[in-house]
Amino acid sequence: MSEPADRGRPAQAPQRIVSLVPSLTEALFALGLGARVVGVTEWCVHPAEGVAKLPKVGGTKQPDLPAILALAPDLVVANREENRRRDVERLEAAGIHVWLTYPRTVAEGAALLAELAELGAKPEARRRVVEPVLAAVAEAAAARPAAGVPVVCPIWRDPWMVVGADTYAHDLLVQCGGRNVFEARGGRRYPLVTLDDVVAAAPEVVLLPDEPYAFGASDVAELRRLPIPAAQQGRIHLIDGTWVSWYGPRIARAFPALRHLLASSST
Numbered sequence: 001m002s003e004p005a006d007r008g009r010p011a012q013a014p015q016r017i018v019s020l021v022p023s024l025t026e027a028l029f030a031l032g033l034g035a036r037v038v039g040v041t042e043w044c045v046h047p048a049e050g051v052a053k054l055p056k057v058g059g060t061k062q063p064d065l066p067a068i069l070a071l072a073p074d075l076v077v078a079n080r081e082e083n084r085r086r087d088v089e090r091l092e093a094a095g096i097h098v099w100l101t102y103p104r105t106v107a108e109g110a111a112l113l114a115e116l117a118e119l120g121a122k123p124e125a126r127r128r129v130v131e132p133v134l135a136a137v138a139e140a141a142a143a144r145p146a147a148g149v150p151v152v153c154p155i156w157r158d159p160w161m162v163v164g165a166d167t168y169a170h171d172l173l174v175q176c177g178g179r180n181v182f183e184a185r186g187g188r189r190y191p192l193v194t195l196d197d198v199v200a201a202a203p204e205v206v207l208l209p210d211e212p213y214a215f216g217a218s219d220v221a222e223l224r225r226l227p228i229p230a231a232q233q234g235r236i237h238l239i240d241g242t243w244v245s246w247y248g249p250r251i252a253r254a255f256p257a258l259r260h261l262l263a264s265s266s267t
Contacts, residue, residue, distance in 0.1 A: 007088075007098055007099065007100040008099060008100075009099055009115050009118060009119070010074075010075055010097050010099065010119075013118075013119050013120040014036065014073070014074045014075035014097075014119060015036055015074060016036065016038045016071065016072060016073045016074050016075070017033070017036050017037050017038065017073055017074075017075045017076075017077060017119075018037075018038060018039040018040070018057060018068050018071055018073040018075070018076045018077070019037055019039075019040050019041070019044060019076075019077045020040075020041055020057075020060055020063055020076060020077060020078045020079070020082070020083050021041075021044075021060070021077055021078065021079045021082055021083070021101065022040075022041065022043045022044045022045065022046070022060070022246070023242070023245070023246035023247055023248045023250070024077050024079070024101065024112075024116065024248060025037065025040050025041075025044040025046070025051065025077075026044075026046040026047060026246070026248055026249065026250075027113055027116050027129075027248035027249055028077075028116060028119075029046075029047050029050045029051075030047075030125075030129045030248070030249045031113075031116060031117050031119075031121040031125045031126075031129055031130075032121055032122055032125040033116075033119055033120060033121060034047075034050045036119075036120075037050075037051075037054060038054070038055070038071045038073060039054060039055045039056070039057045039067070039068060039071045039073065040054050040055075040056065040057065041056065041057060041058060041059055041060050041063065042056050042058065042059050043059060043060055055067065055071060057071070060079075060082045060083055061082075061083070061084060063083070063087055065087060065090055065091065065094075068091065068096075069091075069094055069096070073096060074096075074097065075096075075097050075098075075099060075119075076091055076096050076097070076098045076099070077098075077099050077101065078091075078098050078099065078100050078101065079100070079101045079102065080100055080101070080102040081102065088100060103168055103247050104166055104167060104168055104171065105168065105171040106137055106140070106168070106171050106172050106175050106247070106251060107137055107141075107171075108168075108247075109168060109247025109248070109251060110130075110133045110134050110136075110137045110247075110251060112247060112248075113129070113130055113133055113247070113248050113249070113251075114126075114130050114134070116248075117129070117130050129249050132252045133248075133249065133251045133252045135252075136251060136252045136255045137175075137251065137255075139255075140175045140176065140255050140259070141175065144174075144175060144177065145177050147179070148173075148174060148177055148178045148179030148262075149177060149178050149179060149204050149205055149262045149263070150178075150179050150181045150201070150202065150203045150204045150205070150229075151173055151178035151179065151180060151181065151203055151204065151205040151206070151207060151262060152180070152181050152182060152198060152201060152203040152205075152206050152207075152230075153169060153173060153180075153206075153207045153208075153209065153244060154206075154208060154209075154213075154215070155169075155190060155209065155212060155213060156190075156212065156213045157213060157215075157219065159192050160192065160193050160194065160195065160198075161190045161191065161192055161193070162182050162185075162190065162191055162193050163180060163182070163190065163244070164180075164182055164183070164185055164188060164189050164190055164191045165180070165183045165184070165185075165189070166189055167189050167190070168244075168245070168247060169244040169245060170183065172243075172244055172254065172258065173207075173244070173258070173262075175255075176254075176255060176258040176259045176262055177259055177262040177263055178205065178258075178262045181201035181202070181203050182197075182201065195223075195226060198223075198226060198228065199226055199227060199228055201228075202228055202229055203228055203229065203230050204229045204230055204233065204235060205230050205235045205236075205237070205261065205262055206223055206228075206230045206231075206235070206236040206237070207237055207239050207244070207258075207261065208220065208223075208236065208237065208238050208239065209239050209240070209241030209243070209244055209245070210238065210239070210240065210241045211241030211242070211245065212241070212245075215238060216238070217238075220236050220238060223236050224236060235261075237261050239257070239258075239261070240257075242254075243257055243258055244258075
């Protein structure tokens with residue numbers, strides 16, 4: 001998707017914001033800007049109290065454009081991966097400024113959080129929310145091991161899909177001490193694989209997030225039957241999916257959790 005210059009952060013602080021990105025909805029509230037949010041998607045569930053009474057404007061992939069326009073926002077926050085090009089273009093055609101975000105590394109996710117703060121967050125909120133994330137990113141970069149632990153992170157099954165290169169989740173795994181065993185898999189940012197492919201890749205750690213696919217105990221049991229080091233060492237873990245997909249305040253929490261799983265011995 002080609003991006004016009006006006007798809008960046010607006011020059012003036014908006015007063016009416018519609019967020020189509022769950023992680024950034026949470027970030028806006030964390031930064032003390034929740035009072036300016038007038039509409040969110042059905043997938044924007046955090047913070048629960050903050051979003052409970054807000055108008056819902058459909059899903060991330062199928063937003064209710066008339067409902068968005070009826071809210072008269074002066075900014076819609078969108079994401080190139082989570083939202084559809086045609087919806088962004090239709091909003092722009094209606095005269096709405098769309099901030100089209102697209103962080104593909106943890107550093108870019110942290111920088112985006114700092115940019116969100118420029119929409120009018122108070123200095124105290126920046127110190128409380130932005131600075132810990134920036135510090136976590138810098139600390140992880142300095143502590144990153146030379147050789148990462150072979151890891152695979154599925155995001156779907158039937159068919160199996162895994163985190164590939166050029167994704168935020170991939171960079172996060174690398175920064176936390178992992179080596180994505182499907183990094184070189186070409187063709188898709190989230191490659192399709194088989195369980196035979198997983199066996200051949202021999203991951204020492206398997207991370208199963210609860211979103212977008214809700215992996216559970218039955219998936220762990222299935223993968224434990226595979227002849228892979230992760231199964232033999234008891235390192236197949238169910239994880240909070242927001243750790244690997246929500247850029248924003250959760251970055252500071254994701255780092256220690258993932259670094260522990262990637263660095264610890266079998267449990």
